[in-house]
Amino acid sequence: MSKFNKEQKIEIYRKWKDEKIxxxxxxxxxxxxxxxxxxxxxxxxxxxxxxxxxxxxxYSKKFKEQTIEQAIFRFKSISVNICSNFS
Structure with missing residues (x-):
């Protein structure tokens, strides 16, 4: 796919939306x-x-690593809370 500028993208969108192409x-x-x-x-x-x-x-590599670690930590704490509710 070749790159399109903003005006071309809007033109394509208008054709799809208004002209029902x-x-x-x-x-x-x-x-x-x-x-x-x-x-x-x-x-x-x-x-x-x-x-x-x-x-x-x-995003820097460091930022990505920190974000992944935070997501894993949150998932683990949610899992622990769910499991403790069933005990």
Whole structure:
């Protein structure tokens, strides 16, 4: 899939939303992967075109490790609470 700028993405969205052109037709016309196009259109539909203004975030390795550790800790404490309720 080639990269599209914001205006092109909005144009594709308008064709899907207003002109009722199917996702498969748009996928062929713009040579986009069907799943990626579907995701993009539904994301815009849910959050509006302002979602296209957000940039991808880059997280450090340390931040990712800390986040995973926190998630595991929370899961373990939830599991312990659930198990103790059944005892």
């Amino acid at each position: 199917s996702i498969s037709q748009l996928s062929k016309a713009y040579k986009m992967n069907l799943a990626n196009l579907d995701y993009m259109l539904r994301l815009i539909d849910m959050h509006g075109t302002n979602i296209l203004n957000t940039r991808k975030r880059v």
